[in-house]
Amino acid sequence: MTDTETGAAISALERRIKLRDQAIRDGEDHADAGPFSQEFMAALRGRGWRHTEAGVFATPKPALPSTLPPLKPETTARLADLKADMEARAARDRAAREAAQEDGAA
Numbered sequence: 001m002t003d004t005e006t007g008a009a010i011s012a013l014e015r016r017i018k019l020r021d022q023a024i025r026d027g028e029d030h031a032d033a034g035p036f037s038q039e040f041m042a043a044l045r046g047r048g049w050r051h052t053e054a055g056v057f058a059t060p061k062p063a064l065p066s067t068l069p070p071l072k073p074e075t076t077a078r079l080a081d082l083k084a085d086m087e088a089r090a091a092r093d094r095a096a097r098e099a100a101q102e103d104g105a106a
Contacts, residue, residue, distance in 0.1 A: 005051050006041060009041055009051075010034075010037045010038055010041055011037075013037040013040060013041070014034050014037040017037060
């Protein structure tokens with residue numbers, strides 16, 4: 001929100017609060033409407049509210065796994081290479097661990 005938009009929102013809320021106070025208290029004007037309006041706007045902004053031109057917040061839902069497009073062939077090949085490398089490293093690590101255990105047991 002820009003300063004102008006924030007000011008306009010605060011003024012509108014302040015006016016509504018004053019009208020409410022007048023109706024409830026038989027016309028007594030309470031000075032707390034302005035600070036309350038500012039506090040209310042700060043609370044809204046703190047919770048993530050932002051002014052938008054559309055005024056509607058539409059958060060796109062994440063796609064389901066079955067609806068994702070298929071991977072490109074080069075991506076699939078790269079993933080296969082990475083998996084093979086990972087498995088080879090794991091096998092080397094297992095062999096080194098087993099060798100260390102045999103040396104320690106002997």
